[in-house]
Amino acid sequence: xxxxxxxxxxxxxxxxxxxxxxxxxxxxxxxxxxxxxxxxxxxxxxxxxxxxxxxxxxxxxxxxxxxxxxxxxxxxxxxxxxxxxxxxxxxxxxxxxxx
Amino acid sequence: xxxxxxxxxxxxxxxxxxxxxxxxxxxxxxxxxxxxxxxxxxxxxxxxxxxxxxxxxxxxxxxxxxxxxxxxxxxxxxxxxxxxxxxxxxxxxxxxxxxxxxxxxxxxxxxxxxxxxxxxxxxxxxxxxxxxxxxxxxxxxxxxxxxxxxxxxxxxxxxxxxxxxxxxxxxxxxxxxxxxxxxxxxxxxxxxxxxxxxxxxxxxxxxxxxxxxxxxxxxxxxxxxxxxxxxxxxxxxxxxxxxxxxxxxxxxxxxxxxxxxxxxxxxxxxxxxxxxxxxxxxxxxxxxxxxxxxxxxxxxxxxxxxxxxxxxxxxxxxxxxxxxxxxxxxxxxxxxxxxxxxxxxxxxxxxxxxxxxxxxxxxxxxxxxxxxxxxxxxxxxxxxxxxxxxxxxxxxxxx
Numbered sequence: 001x002x003x004x005x006x007x008x009x010x011x012x013x014x015x016x017x018x019x020x021x022x023x024x025x026x027x028x029x030x031x032x033x034x035x036x037x038x039x040x041x042x043x044x045x046x047x048x049x050x051x052x053x054x055x056x057x058x059x060x061x062x063x064x065x066x067x068x069x070x071x072x073x074x075x076x077x078x079x080x081x082x083x084x085x086x087x088x089x090x091x092x093x094x095x096x097x098x099x
Numbered sequence: 100x101x102x103x104x105x106x107x108x109x110x111x112x113x114x115x116x117x118x119x120x121x122x123x124x125x126x127x128x129x130x131x132x133x134x135x136x137x138x139x140x141x142x143x144x145x146x147x148x149x150x151x152x153x154x155x156x157x158x159x160x161x162x163x164x165x166x167x168x169x170x171x172x173x174x175x176x177x178x179x180x181x182x183x184x185x186x187x188x189x190x191x192x193x194x195x196x197x198x199x200x201x202x203x204x205x206x207x208x209x210x211x212x213x214x215x216x217x218x219x220x221x222x223x224x225x226x227x228x229x230x231x232x233x234x235x236x237x238x239x240x241x242x243x244x245x246x247x248x249x250x251x252x253x254x255x256x257x258x259x260x261x262x263x264x265x266x267x268x269x270x271x272x273x274x275x276x277x278x279x280x281x282x283x284x285x286x287x288x289x290x291x292x293x294x295x296x297x298x299x300x301x302x303x304x305x306x307x308x309x310x311x312x313x314x315x316x317x318x319x320x321x322x323x324x325x326x327x328x329x330x331x332x333x334x335x336x337x338x339x340x341x342x343x344x345x346x347x348x349x350x351x352x353x354x355x356x357x358x359x360x361x362x363x364x365x366x367x368x369x370x371x372x373x374x375x376x377x378x379x380x381x382x383x384x385x386x387x388x389x390x391x392x393x394x395x396x397x398x399x400x401x402x403x404x405x406x407x408x409x410x411x412x413x414x415x416x417x418x419x420x421x422x423x424x425x426x427x428x429x430x431x432x433x434x435x436x437x438x439x440x441x442x443x444x445x446x447x448x449x450x451x452x453x454x455x456x457x458x459x460x461x462x463x464x465x466x467x468x469x470x471x472x473x474x475x476x477x478x479x480x481x482x483x484x485x486x487x488x489x490x491x492x493x494x495x496x497x498x
Contacts, residue, residue: 026139027152048181048282050152058131060236069238076351078285097131 037092058097132241154178158245169248188321197342201265218253221443226330229487237484249445254306270343273298275335292348327443328415383414385488388466401497408449411466421448424463
C-alpha cells in the first residue's frame with residue numbers, strides 16, 4: 001500500500017481538471033517495489049508524472065543512467081529535490097530497476 | 100468518466116504475458132515496458148496501448164494501420180507535460196505576432212474558418228517511434244510501432260496567418276506554444292520553432308479538422324500545427340501562440356531535446372539557425388514501413404493464400420518501392436502498392452503468396468522513396484533513440 005498522503009497530493013495537484021484527475025485515479029494501479037527509498041520516489045517523482053515512467057524504463061538503465069535521469073529531473077525539469085533525497089531516489093532506482 | 104476502462108488483466112496470467120496478449124506489442128521492448136503496457140481508453144478514444152498515465156502517452160495498435168487513414172479515436176496520444184487544460188473552442192484565441200512580426204493579430208476559430216481553406220493527408224509520427232526497440236535500450240517513452248498515424252487535416256495555411264500580420268525581413272524562425280504546460284513553473288514549457296522557410300511552405304497548416312471532424316481533445320483540440328514530412332515534435336497541439344523571431348529560439352525543447360548528431364541521417368531540409376558543430380534538430384522523417392497484416396508469431400494455414408500487407412511512408416518525397424524478402428534478405432520481391440493519397444500519406448502495400456509448406460516464415464519489408472533513400476539494415480544508434488527505420492523482421496508460423 002502507498003502512503004495515503006501521496007494520493008491526496010496527486011489529487012490536489014490536479015484538481016480542477018477532470019481529464020487529468022481521472023488519470024490520477026487510474027495511475028494508482030502502478031506499484032513500485034517495496035524497499036528503502038520508495039516513499040521518496042513516490043513523494044517527489046509523482047508530483048509531475050505517473051510512476052509507470054520508472055517501470056516502463058526498466059530494468060535496462062545502468063547506475064550511471066539512473067543517476068543522470070535523476071539529475072536531469074532536478075537540473076533541467078526543476079524538480080525541487082534536496083541532494084540527500086536525490087541520492088535516496090537514485091539508489092532505490094538503481095537497486096530495483098537498474099541493469 | 101465511464102470512458103475510462105482499463106482492461107483488467109486475469110490474475111492467473113503472468114502480467115507480462117497478459118500485456119503481450121492484450122497489446123500485441125513487439126517482444127523486443129524492455130521487460131518493464133511490456134509489464135506496464137495495457138489497453139486503456141482515454142475519454143473519446145478507443146482502447147489504445149497505454150505506456151504512461153500522466154502525462155498520457157498511448158500508442159495505436161497496428162490493426163488500425165491496415166487502412167491508410169487512421170481513425171481519430173484510434174490516433175496515438177503524446178504529451179511531454181502533465182498540465183493539460185480542457186479547451187473551449189468558443190473562447191479559444193490564437194495570437195500571431197512576435198518581435199519578428201509587424202504587429203500582433205488575435206484569431207478566433209471563426210476567423211480561421213472564413214479564411215481560404217487548405218487541406219492535406221499527412222503522416223504524423225513521433226520522432227521516437229520504435230525507441231523501445233533500440234538495443235541497447237534508450238530511456239524515454241518506450242514506443243513500439245504505434246506512435247504514428249495518417250489523417251486528412253484541414254485548416255488554413257500558416258503562411259496566410261503570418262502574411263496577415265506581416266513578417267519582418269529579419270525573421271528567421273517561427274515559434275509555437277500550446278495551452279498545455281508543466282505542473283510547476285520550474286519546468287521548461289514545451290516550446291518549438293521551425294525555420295521561416297518551412298513555415299512559409301504551402302503544406303504547413305494550422306488545422307482545426309481531422310478526417311472531417313474537429314480534432315480530438317488528445318490530438319490538440321481545437322487547433323494544431325501540421326508540418327508534413329517533419330517529425331511530430333513540431334506539430335504543436337492546443338496551439339495558442341505563434342511568434343516570428345529574429346534570433347534562434349533558446350528553449351530547452353529546441354537547444355537540448357530532439358537533436359541528432361550532425362551527418363548521421365540524410366535530410367534535405369536543414370534547420371540552419373539551430374544547427375551546431377555537433378548536433379542538429381531532428382527534422383524530416385526517414386523512409387520506413389510496417390507490416391500490419393500480421394503480428395509477430397501469427398499462425399496461418401500453409402495451404403491457403405497468404406497476403407502480407409502494411410503501410411510505408413517517408414518525408415514527402417514519395418515511397419515508390421516496397422519489397423519483401425522471405426530468405427533473410429538474399430532476394431527481394433516487389434509488393435503491389437495501394438492507393439496513392441499523396442506524397443505525405445501512408446502508402447499501402449501488399450504481396451500475395453501461398454506457402455505450400457509448414458514451418459516458420461520470416462518476412463522482411465523494405466521501403467524506398469523517389470530520391471533513392473531506403474530503410475537501413477542496421478540500427479543507427481543515437482543518444483535519444485530517434486529515427487528507427489531499421490528493416491522489420493516478422494515471423495509467421497505456417498501450419
